[in-house]
Amino acid sequence: MNEILQYLTVFILSVFIGIEVISKVPSILHTPLMSGSNAIHGVIIVGAMLVLGHATSNVEIVLGTLAVFLATLNVVGGFVVTDRMLEMFRGKPAEKRETKQDTE
Amino acid sequence: MSRGTFLDLCYLVASITFILALKGLSSPKRARQGNLLAAVGMAIAIAATFAQPHLHHLSLMIVAMIVGAAVAVPTSRFVKMTAIPQLVAIFNGVGGGAAALVSIVEYLALTSVTVLYLRTSSGVTIHVAIGGVKSVAVYKILEVVLGVVIGTVSFSGSAIAFAKLQELMTGRPVTYPGQQIMNAILGVAIVAVAILLLVTGSLVWLWILLVLAFVLGIAFVLPIGGADVPVLISLLNSFTGLAVAASGFTIGSNLLIVAGTLVGASGILLTRMMSSAMGRSLPNILFSAFGSNVTASGAVERDDGRSVRSGTAEDIGVLLAYARKVVIIPGYGLAVAQAQHVVRELADELQERGVEVFFAIHPVAGRMPGHMNVLLAEANVPYDELKEMDEANPEMATADVALVVGANDTVNPAAHDTPGSPIYGMPIINADQATNIVFLKRSMRPGFAGIENELLYNPKTVLLFGDAKDTLQKLVAAVAVA
Numbered sequence A: 001m002n003e004i005l006q007y008l009t010v011f012i013l014s015v016f017i018g019i020e021v022i023s024k025v026p027s028i029l030h031t032p033l034m035s036g037s038n039a040i041h042g043v044i045i046v047g048a049m050l051v052l053g054h055a056t057s058n059v060e061i062v063l064g065t066l067a068v069f070l071a072t073l074n075v076v077g078g079f080v081v082t083d084r085m086l087e088m089f090r091g092k093p094a095e096k097r098e099t100k101q102d103t104e
Numbered sequence B: 001m002s003r004g005t006f007l008d009l010c011y012l013v014a015s016i017t018f019i020l021a022l023k024g025l026s027s028p029k030r031a032r033q034g035n036l037l038a039a040v041g042m043a044i045a046i047a048a049t050f051a052q053p054h055l056h057h058l059s060l061m062i063v064a065m066i067v068g069a070a071v072a073v074p075t076s077r078f079v080k081m082t083a084i085p086q087l088v089a090i091f092n093g094v095g096g097g098a099a100a101l102v103s104i105v106e107y108l109a110l111t112s113v114t115v116l117y118l119r120t121s122s123g124v125t126i127h128v129a130i131g132g133v134k135s136v137a138v139y140k141i142l143e144v145v146l147g148v149v150i151g152t153v154s155f156s157g158s159a160i161a162f163a164k165l166q167e168l169m170t171g172r173p174v175t176y177p178g179q180q181i182m183n184a185i186l187g188v189a190i191v192a193v194a195i196l197l198l199v200t201g202s203l204v205w206l207w208i209l210l211v212l213a214f215v216l217g218i219a220f221v222l223p224i225g226g227a228d229v230p231v232l233i234s235l236l237n238s239f240t241g242l243a244v245a246a247s248g249f250t251i252g253s254n255l256l257i258v259a260g261t262l263v264g265a266s267g268i269l270l271t272r273m274m275s276s277a278m279g280r281s282l283p284n285i286l287f288s289a290f291g292s293n294v295t296a297s298g299a300v301e302r303d304d305g306r307s308v309r310s311g312t313a314e315d316i317g318v319l320l321a322y323a324r325k326v327v328i329i330p331g332y333g334l335a336v337a338q339a340q341h342v343v344r345e346l347a348d349e350l351q352e353r354g355v356e357v358f359f360a361i362h363p364v365a366g367r368m369p370g371h372m373n374v375l376l377a378e379a380n381v382p383y384d385e386l387k388e389m390d391e392a393n394p395e396m397a398t399a400d401v402a403l404v405v406g407a408n409d410t411v412n413p414a415a416h417d418t419p420g421s422p423i424y425g426m427p428i429i430n431a432d433q434a435t436n437i438v439f440l441k442r443s444m445r446p447g448f449a450g451i452e453n454e455l456l457y458n459p460k461t462v463l464l465f466g467d468a469k470d471t472l473q474k475l476v477a478a479v480a481v482a
Helices: A002-021 A027-053 A058-096 B003-025 B031-050 B058-078 B081-120 B126-133 B138-165 B179-200 B203-221 B226-251 B254-277 B282-287 B289-303 B313-321 B332-336 B340-352 B371-378 B389-396 B468-481
Strands: B325-330 B356-361 B386-388 B401-405 B436-441 B461-465
Touching (some): A002 B226, A002 B254, A027 A058, A027 B031, A027 B081, A027 B226, A027 B371, A058 B031, B003 B254, B081 B138, B081 B203, B081 B226, B081 B332, B081 B371, B138 B203, B138 B226, B179 B203, B226 B254, B313 B340, B313 B436, B313 B461, B313 B468, B325 B340, B325 B371, B325 B389, B340 B356, B340 B371, B340 B468, B356 B371, B356 B389, B371 B386, B386 B389, B436 B468, B461 B468
Parallel strands (some): B325 B401, B356 B386, B401 B436, B436 B461
């Protein structure tokens, strides 16, 4: 029962951090932020690797492999799409007008 | 330092990068660094996991990852910018699916120990089996239930969101008689099955729960209108985060709990920010579909039989060329037609003639907030020519021409003056205040919200029908000779 309390502590603190950390976001960044956090929950890949790594029955192996595959899509796709969005945001206009650090 | 401690430290570092990444992503200056930082953290976490002791099926794991990457990289690299919202929906959905699977597999592993024990003890009865299964603590089963239900809802919900955005199905809210009752029954059934699972620990209930959660995800998303889907994706994104956190509880991983909860909590906040940018409350977006059909069809009927004024590219070219100030209001039609480069040509052409031009960007123009900024940035439109709604609106009254390119709902005055309208209360760009209004539209079809736009019938309004790219090219040519 002790470990569940430890996990709950981590959970509660993370809720507060999650709310604090993005207090004010300009609307043009709503989509990249969503996409970026989408990539971050791809961390489920770690869980998928662990359950597959410890799988014993065939069902576990099949479902575990599927989980690793889906999680990889989430991680890789998430980061690449976000980067692609942000690249268009910042990259080109930045080289065109260098000191323009803007929107805020 | 033991290997275990070192690996835990790696996970801690990864958690920190995720926090910093979210912080970075919410400011324009550091957004890209933030994303890269999170990617580095993710790489550390994956590497640390490979280094875990007693890990089997490594080759299978690596194959699954290679195949996953081989699918994800080209898809996310080469899909058109217009399809990015769908991609986010899909990548979110598979994450939710993965979280549900992790919870299921972990539960199978937990219970298979019990099965083994049952096999060794001879002459077991069902009664003993129940006693044996109880060895999985109730709170453990609860974590599994949460992971499976939330993850699966996110999975099937994202699939429907994808279908709506990809126009594989109607973007209109899907409603049918007795929908609310059906959904209520579904909700009650899920709670009942979850309780049965908690009490008995029997796998059968887990599979039934999986199916019910899958159906719930679909039922939850069907009545939500296409224009609200971006907000919905943000909400489902937050759900997936929570499902990941639940899986983290189940397998005992602080990293998963931290990262999942961060996304879950910030995602809820982001969802609220998005819906308030549309002037709507979240419950309103999620549950308002049940009346809106009536209002929408009523509006269509009322407008029947009235005429609109359509013009030629030449007329409009002259109008633009001799204006002092032109405000371009882009929308999803611009994105669909891939017309961002042509619209920039038109802006350049006008500016060379001394016309003041800027773009007025509605926060939810396109299918996602920021959609238009991304597209126009791709076409190298300078930042100072992109004005957000609040900045643009005070200037609308002094504009000679409001050029609406493939936008509709975001300039619909019904948001101001028709209390029954589904978009009533949404802030809009006040195109109606400009001296002249030009609409480039594919057809008279209403916008994504499925409601009629009064502005089309305004005497100040001229329409030019066609694909945005074609009509813009004609306008560029017309301005050049004007």
